[in-house]
Amino acid sequence: MGEAAGDRPCVPWGIIAAGALPGRGMNRPGSGPERTSRRWQRGRRGRRWSTVKVDRRPVGATPGILDERPAGAAPGYEELLRERTSAWNAALAQLEAAADVLGLDQGMRDLLATPKRVLTVAVPVRRDDGRLEVFEGYRVHHNVTRGPAKGGIRYHPMVSLDEVKALAMWMTWKCAVVGIPFGGAKGGVVVDPATLSMVELERLTRRFAAELLPIIGPEKDIPAPDVNTDDQIMAWFMDTYSVNQGYSVPGVVTGKPLAIGGSEGRGGATSLGVMYSLFMALKERGRQPSEVSVAIQGFGKVGAGVATFLHDAGCNVVAVSDVRGGVYNRRGLNPQALGKHRRATGSSTVATFPGGDRISNEELLALHVDVLIPAALEGVIRADNVDAVQADVIVEGANGPTTPAADKVLDDRGCLVVPDVLANAGGVTVSYFEWVQDIQAYFWSEDEVNHRMRQVMERAYGQVADLAEERRLSMRQAAQVIGVGRVAEAHRTRGLFP
Numbered sequence: 001m002g003e004a005a006g007d008r009p010c011v012p013w014g015i016i017a018a019g020a021l022p023g024r025g026m027n028r029p030g031s032g033p034e035r036t037s038r039r040w041q042r043g044r045r046g047r048r049w050s051t052v053k054v055d056r057r058p059v060g061a062t063p064g065i066l067d068e069r070p071a072g073a074a075p076g077y078e079e080l081l082r083e084r085t086s087a088w089n090a091a092l093a094q095l096e097a098a099a100d101v102l103g104l105d106q107g108m109r110d111l112l113a114t115p116k117r118v119l120t121v122a123v124p125v126r127r128d129d130g131r132l133e134v135f136e137g138y139r140v141h142h143n144v145t146r147g148p149a150k151g152g153i154r155y156h157p158m159v160s161l162d163e164v165k166a167l168a169m170w171m172t173w174k175c176a177v178v179g180i181p182f183g184g185a186k187g188g189v190v191v192d193p194a195t196l197s198m199v200e201l202e203r204l205t206r207r208f209a210a211e212l213l214p215i216i217g218p219e220k221d222i223p224a225p226d227v228n229t230d231d232q233i234m235a236w237f238m239d240t241y242s243v244n245q246g247y248s249v250p251g252v253v254t255g256k257p258l259a260i261g262g263s264e265g266r267g268g269a270t271s272l273g274v275m276y277s278l279f280m281a282l283k284e285r286g287r288q289p290s291e292v293s294v295a296i297q298g299f300g301k302v303g304a305g306v307a308t309f310l311h312d313a314g315c316n317v318v319a320v321s322d323v324r325g326g327v328y329n330r331r332g333l334n335p336q337a338l339g340k341h342r343r344a345t346g347s348s349t350v351a352t353f354p355g356g357d358r359i360s361n362e363e364l365l366a367l368h369v370d371v372l373i374p375a376a377l378e379g380v381i382r383a384d385n386v387d388a389v390q391a392d393v394i395v396e397g398a399n400g401p402t403t404p405a406a407d408k409v410l411d412d413r414g415c416l417v418v419p420d421v422l423a424n425a426g427g428v429t430v431s432y433f434e435w436v437q438d439i440q441a442y443f444w445s446e447d448e449v450n451h452r453m454r455q456v457m458e459r460a461y462g463q464v465a466d467l468a469e470e471r472r473l474s475m476r477q478a479a480q481v482i483g484v485g486r487v488a489e490a491h492r493t494r495g496l497f498p
Helices: 087-102 106-113 161-177 198-212 231-245 269-284 301-312 335-345 361-365 404-413 426-440 446-471 475-494
Strands: 034-043 046-055 117-126 132-143 149-156 183-190 221-225 293-297 316-322 325-328 357-359 371-374 393-395 416-418
Touching: 087 106, 087 161, 087 404, 087 475, 106 475, 117 161, 117 198, 132 149, 132 161, 132 198, 149 161, 149 231, 149 426, 161 183, 161 426, 161 475, 183 198, 183 221, 198 231, 221 231, 221 426, 269 301, 269 371, 269 393, 269 416, 269 426, 269 446, 293 301, 293 361, 301 316, 301 335, 316 335, 316 361, 325 361, 404 416, 416 475, 426 446, 446 475
Parallel strands: 149 183, 149 221, 293 316, 293 371, 371 393, 393 416
Antiparallel strands: 034 046, 117 132, 132 183, 316 325, 325 357
8 A cells, every 4th residue: 555555445534523525626516514525426327426415524523424325335334434533633642652652852742743844736637528627636745854755645535634644644654663764745636536537547647746746856755656546647647757857757756667667576565564564473473374364454455465465375364355345254265266256247346256255344353363454444443343353463554544542452452463654664665675776777676675675574573573572562652662763863863954
């Protein structure tokens, strides 16, 4: 997922509390506490625009909910809005907890809590029918003390600045935890790419890339794919940057096609890293992969890959889900059959797979399984549903899937949670490898990439687990302490200019 982006359902964590505005194209109507967002839908009379009201009250105001439920949303949709903590507030709370353990002074805390650079841009796009539509885009550099900024770019109607800031901060700690010389960044455009033609998508991408030209580059900021972006998007980014430089610069992005400097093994790196993290967690608990049952929320870039890797490794994958629901079979599911079903039926959901019982996303979280892998969106395990979670091991394939309140409950219960900044770091690790290969113009085999990534992941897991045991911390606390501590040390070593 970005470097580890998950498979994102319609409503992200904290949309109401954080004041996120779906559909923030500048041409769109509405003002005041509520705003309308126009959505391209297919009905009995053909394709049409439908209007959805969204709450845009500021943080601290009485929360609202979407007045209309998105078409096709799974049961339990409204429950996704209950947690009143935004991703940004959660990131700040985690930073403060790590700073307490490290004994950081207030000045260092403020420095680490403040993004170095926040860019908001207008992205005008000429639609195929001649209309001009303006979208809003963001790029945040949280911290670049340890190296160039690194982080994915997502296209989604629910993207918000607070979310992007939180994801950039988590990327800073993630890179530090696995020892990669990058800082944290994140970016996105508030758009539903499903409403764009391929030509419009290219226009949007190239214009957004052009707006970011002053702050991106192999030594400044290296974007990557994330939610609703892929290797083709990165190819357009790379080409736009290169044309403006006058020569090819493959190292400006990662996650691009092999034909223009991509790396072997990059496509499934996040999923493979999640599997390695799970195997280390199971080893810590004295269990074998063949002995455990697994439920995976999210069946896209990360989730589908994890399901395939675990199935092939002998795990019993009993449930998977996407935004429209999931499927459960206690005897196990075959991920290849699930993918084949979606392709054969033209369906965008696994919920219609005939080889199991249909379940909701909330029901998947509550299944009696050994391992739960949230690989979808932020904040799915919350204070109001954590008591239903029965898994003994949780490996976070998505960024920020567990809220701070739920995290405390799981820790008190003795549940082993492998946190996102460690568990899904395989993606950014191989992105680093791709960047190195581009700079050297010397490329590695897939076996070399996977072997080196596994070494990085196992070393990082061991360091986090050792600190957790030594200081009596949870795995999340230990990972945050390591990440924050390494960035703080870099600041102290470099000093302050002027």
